[in-house]
Amino acid sequence: MSPLQTLFPNIDWPEIAQACLDTLLMLGGSLLFTLVLGLPLGVWLFLTARGQLHAKPKLYGVLSLVVNVLRSVPFIILMILLIPVTQAITGVSIGIRGAIVPLVIGAAPFFARLVETALREVDRGVIEASQAMGATTGQIVTRVLLPESRPGLIAATTVTAVALVGYTAMGGIVGAGGLGALAYQYGYNGYKPDYMLVTVALLVVLVQILQSIGDRLVGRYSRR
Amino acid sequence: MIRFAAASKSYAVDGALVPALHPVDLTIEAGEVFGIIGHSGAGKSTLLRLINLLERPTSGKVFIDGRDVTDAQGADLRRLRAGIGMIFQHFNLLSSRTVADNVAFPLRLHGGKDDATIAARVDELLELVGLAAHARKYPAQLSGGQKQRVGIARALASRPSILLCDEATSALDPQTTASVLELLADINRRLGLTIVLITHEMDVVRRVCDRVAVLDAGHVVEQGAVADVFLHPRHATTRRFVAEADHREGRGADFPGVSGPLFRLSFRGDATYSPLLSSVVRDTGVEYNLLSGRVDRIKDVPYGQLTLAMHGERLDDALAQIRAAGVDIEEVAR
Numbered sequence: 001m002s003p004l005q006t007l008f009p010n011i012d013w014p015e016i017a018q019a020c021l022d023t024l025l026m027l028g029g030s031l032l033f034t035l036v037l038g039l040p041l042g043v044w045l046f047l048t049a050r051g052q053l054h055a056k057p058k059l060y061g062v063l064s065l066v067v068n069v070l071r072s073v074p075f076i077i078l079m080i081l082l083i084p085v086t087q088a089i090t091g092v093s094i095g096i097r098g099a100i101v102p103l104v105i106g107a108a109p110f111f112a113r114l115v116e117t118a119l120r121e122v123d124r125g126v127i128e129a130s131q132a133m134g135a136t137t138g139q140i141v142t143r144v145l146l147p148e149s150r151p152g153l154i155a156a157t158t159v160t161a162v163a164l165v166g167y168t169a170m171g172g173i174v175g176a177g178g179l180g181a182l183a184y185q186y187g188y189n190g191y192k193p194d195y196m197l198v199t200v201a202l203l204v205v206l207v208q209i210l211q212s213i214g215d216r217l218v219g220r221y222s223r224r
Numbered sequence: 225m226i227r228f229a230a231a232s233k234s235y236a237v238d239g240a241l242v243p244a245l246h247p248v249d250l251t252i253e254a255g256e257v258f259g260i261i262g263h264s265g266a267g268k269s270t271l272l273r274l275i276n277l278l279e280r281p282t283s284g285k286v287f288i289d290g291r292d293v294t295d296a297q298g299a300d301l302r303r304l305r306a307g308i309g310m311i312f313q314h315f316n317l318l319s320s321r322t323v324a325d326n327v328a329f330p331l332r333l334h335g336g337k338d339d340a341t342i343a344a345r346v347d348e349l350l351e352l353v354g355l356a357a358h359a360r361k362y363p364a365q366l367s368g369g370q371k372q373r374v375g376i377a378r379a380l381a382s383r384p385s386i387l388l389c390d391e392a393t394s395a396l397d398p399q400t401t402a403s404v405l406e407l408l409a410d411i412n413r414r415l416g417l418t419i420v421l422i423t424h425e426m427d428v429v430r431r432v433c434d435r436v437a438v439l440d441a442g443h444v445v446e447q448g449a450v451a452d453v454f455l456h457p458r459h460a461t462t463r464r465f466v467a468e469a470d471h472r473e474g475r476g477a478d479f480p481g482v483s484g485p486l487f488r489l490s491f492r493g494d495a496t497y498s499p500l501l502s503s504v505v506r507d508t509g510v511e512y513n514l515l516s517g518r519v520d521r522i523k524d525v526p527y528g529q530l531t532l533a534m535h536g537e538r539l540d541d542a543l544a545q546i547r548a549a550g551v552d553i554e555e556v557a558r
């Protein structure tokens with residue numbers, strides 16, 4: 001017997017590998033769509049807030065409320081509530097594809113808030129200087145706000161990715177697969193503690209990797 | 225030429241309109257360096273920002289080169305702004321871009337220029353402000369004076385006819401201030417552009433401005449040629465600014481132990497360096513005590529301002545002789 005088998009007698013390693021792959025697919029897919037939806041939403045929140053470039057306090061109030069509601073529903077509940085929506089969009093309500101819709105709807109508002117906060121950190125004077133040079137709002141967003149807040153946006157992406165790792169683990173409970181599902185299935189229900197240990201360790205490693213990539217990128221783009 | 229016609233500005237604060245600038249009538253001629261001086265909160269920035277419409281007047285109008293721009297919108301407004309450069313107290317550079325990219329920023333905004341043209345223009349501008357060696361640095365790697373030079377290069381990139389300076393030297397030390405002011409004066413001479421400069425220091429006005437307006441609580445309380453305003457301030461606020469520049473705050477004309485009438489003599493131009501007082505003393509036999517004074521330059525023109533106590537039998541002859549030499553005399557109340 002190999003040392004791995006002596007240490008973890010219950011574990012089916014190919015199954016673990018498959019679960020890792022599933023988690024990474026869910027994470028990659030949901031992170032991509034979260035960024036694609038959350039970034040414009042965050043910019044929109046920023047621009048419409050009181051005193052900003054396109055202040056529309058009422059619209060901002062509505063956007064803000066929607067974001068807060070989505071952020072305050074526990075993810076596991078959101079997942080169950082969204083089953084019909086998921087079915088309509090992807091045709092399935094379980095599995096990796098089925099998990100991505102609730103993951104994105106749960107994470108995009110969270111990410112949008114972080115984007116809004118990062119944009120608020122941009123020096124007002126710089127925005128004003130761009131206006132004084134005759135920049136359009138679109139140019140200010142793409143050439144001033146986003147580049148100037150790049151470290152903040154990268155940090156926001158890291159935090160969101162880490163949160164999504166947690167969500168994907170929860171997604172496992174409603175049959176999305178992945179490491180979380182394994183931990184739940186064998187570790188909790190089937191009482192095989194070595195499964196729990198290995199899956200949790202792998203999740204910790206994943207979070208560590210994400211965080212250190214994020215930190216390194218923030219360092220690379222910080223110019224202050 | 226920039227003209228304010230009864231232009232005013234009020235800000236909405238907690239639902240109420242609070243006036244920051246009362247109706248102002250002011251004309252700034254093409255090619256001059258015009259100073260606006262006032263204490264913090266006097267409305268200087270507000271007045272300056274009416275020119276490029278970062279603020280819209282609440283009432284009244286703003287004309288640039290005879291054209292009413294008060295309601296300019298959209299592409300028209302952006303074109304107008306491209307023709308007006310602006311520099312700021314805190315420089316407001318893009319921290320994520322290099323010096324060269326900061327200067328290129330306005331050139332890329334308006335399109336129609338290829339990379340080679342832009343690169344050549346950036347080189348030319350960095351040369352002008354003496355930063356050619358720093359093109360690849362980021363703003364965080366520069367000193368305050370260097371950052372302001374980048375700001376100036378960026379403001380000049382689109383070849384504006386007007387340059388607005390909002391407390392451009394207030395964050396700089398005295399030496400750096402002097403070199404930035406020299407650069408501004410040089411730019412004004414060489415490129416002939418109109419400079420509107422706001423400051424809370426009379427010394428800045430004295431060194432570079434042709435004319436000045438004094439702003440106090442949203443009112444223009446005094447305006448005119450710098451030499452006139454500086455040597456003969458009429459409004460109390462102006463007097464305080466001039467006194468600050470002379471480092472004689474609060475002392476006024478209080479000279480204990482000195483008897484006889486006090487006079488303030490203002491020399492301008494060539495008269496400043498002539499041996500006038502010694503010839504007057506020789507001719508009329510009056511005596512004088514020099515109590516305070518300063519000999520310096522207003523922009524390029526030498527001036528002197530001396531406060532004297534004078535007495536003697538032929539005092540009136542002495543005063544007449546001084547006046548005849550083109551020197552202003554004011555009797556100072558004590």
Ligand SMILES: Nc1ncnc2c1ncn2[C@@H]1O[C@H](COP(=O)(O)OP(=O)(O)O)[C@@H](O)[C@H]1O
Pocket residue numbers: 235236237243244262263264265266267268269270271
């Ligand atoms: N955006 C604004 N909203 C409300 N009040 C303002 C705003 N900008 C300036 N003010 C007020 O207007 C007055 C003049 O301000 P400002 O023009 O910045 O003065 P200065 O540049 O001379 O210090 C101040 O009392 C200031 O508080």
Ligand SMILES: [Mg+2]
Pocket residue numbers: 268269270391
């Ligand atoms: Mg100001």
